[in-house]
Amino acid sequence: xxxxxxxxxxxxxxxxxxxxxxxxxxxxxxxxxxxxxxxxxxxxxxxxxxxxxxxxxxxxxxxxxxxxxxxxxxxxxxxxxxxxxxxxxxxxxxxxxxxxxxxxxxxxxxxxxxxxxxxxxxxxxxxxxxxxxxxxxxxxxxxxxxxxxxxxxxxxxxxxxxxxxxxxxxxxxxxxxxxxxxxxxxxxxxxxxxxxxxxxxxxxxxxxxxxxxxxxxxxxxxxxxxxxxxxxxxxxxxxxxxxxxxxxxxxxxxxxxxxxxxxxxxxxxxxxxxxxxxxxxxxxxxxxxxxxxxxxxxxxxxx
Numbered sequence: 001x002x003x004x005x006x007x008x009x010x011x012x013x014x015x016x017x018x019x020x021x022x023x024x025x026x027x028x029x030x031x032x033x034x035x036x037x038x039x040x041x042x043x044x045x046x047x048x049x050x051x052x053x054x055x056x057x058x059x060x061x062x063x064x065x066x067x068x069x070x071x072x073x074x075x076x077x078x079x080x081x082x083x084x085x086x087x088x089x090x091x092x093x094x095x096x097x098x099x100x101x102x103x104x105x106x107x108x109x110x111x112x113x114x115x116x117x118x119x120x121x122x123x124x125x126x127x128x129x130x131x132x133x134x135x136x137x138x139x140x141x142x143x144x145x146x147x148x149x150x151x152x153x154x155x156x157x158x159x160x161x162x163x164x165x166x167x168x169x170x171x172x173x174x175x176x177x178x179x180x181x182x183x184x185x186x187x188x189x190x191x192x193x194x195x196x197x198x199x200x201x202x203x204x205x206x207x208x209x210x211x212x213x214x215x216x217x218x219x220x221x222x223x224x225x226x227x228x229x230x231x232x233x234x235x236x237x238x239x240x241x242x243x244x245x246x247x248x249x250x251x252x253x254x255x256x257x258x259x260x261x262x263x264x265x266x267x268x269x270x271x272x273x274x275x276x277x278x279x280x281x282x283x284x285x286x287x288x289x290x291x292x293x294x295x296x297x298x299x300x301x302x303x
Contacts, residue, residue: 036262037069040076047084050259051181051268055086058149058178060170060192060271061093063123067184068264075126077183082146090147092169093124094191101140101232105214111139112219118144123183136169139216139228141191143169149176161213161229162201164194171195174272182267187244187258192271193288194233196278204282206289208237237293246288251277 038046047053059081065074081091095118097104097111110116113135118124127133127144134150136143136157141164145154153169160167170192173180180192197204209231218226247256255277256269281287285294 034067034069034263036264037071038262038264039071040080043070043072043077044080044084046261046266047080047181050261050266051179053081053084053179053181054177055084056088056177057085058090058147058153058173058176059085059092060143060173060178060180061091061123062180062182062185062189062191063093063121064184064189065121065123069262074122077123078127078130085147088148090145090149090153091127092143092145092150092153092173093118093127094120095124095128095135095142095144096120097140100235101230102210102214102234104140105216105230105232108217110217110219111137111142113137113142113221114219114223116142118142137218137220137226137228138163138168139218139230140232141168141170141230145169158218158226158228161231162198163230164191165198168195168198171198174275178271180269180271182265184264185267186265187247187256187267187269188242190243190267190269192269192274193243193278195271195275196282199275199279200282205285205287205295206237206293207295208233208289208293210234237289240290240293241288242290243288250281250286 053059061081063077065077070076082089085091097109097116098119099107118128124144127146128135130146132150133144133146134154136154138157143154143157153172156167157163157169164170166172180190182189194208197206197208213229214232216228216230218228220226244258247258251274255273257267259266
């Protein structure tokens, strides 16, 4: 059945279609943005008082700038983060491709650690472009880091087919004082939970990956072609989970907190403490996934 959208796409020039698409996206973002706008000092106070960031911290940041009302340019968020953690602190952001992991790998797209853009929000792309930024070599779950520990935390990501195991920046932030925070997002965006899955592998009650091992072609900082073997998440499994609900039911508030400030979602968690709790729960068959995703659907699960 031909729709008005199909007719418009056929009749209008490509530039007009692109404009209409961009305008539709702009209106959608405007609806998401809350009426209250945070000043620079208010935002800084959220980072220090609500999210408990301190000088010297290693901070992994999830973000959606479109959902935050600001009285200052969005890139000021990065400068505030750097001010709060100081010169001794390190800040990390996920820098994923446009398509889902398996689609990216099947497409044959080449991941260039130097130039491939991030599609996990405008703040992550801004961070990627900063002088001194260091990015991990992974075709689908790359991370960019800024600060004295940037190279250390990102250097071994390509050495394992499991993108969240001990070779990854997600896992390696544990050990020192570290925080994972959400700016404009809830814990449903918390990618760190996959570290538990990659730690336990076959002992985890759910198989979150497609069974086949993919190979992603990458270009490293010297421009050398590197084939990186990796597993890719099954989107059907990802839809069968509720991270925020799982945390609220099973994890102590001293380990994490979902917040709403002026109508905007924020969160913080201590990854080392959360990892310990989640491993123990997973060994008992309790995860963020619902029963349909389990290898053995008779296993214990949270409801």
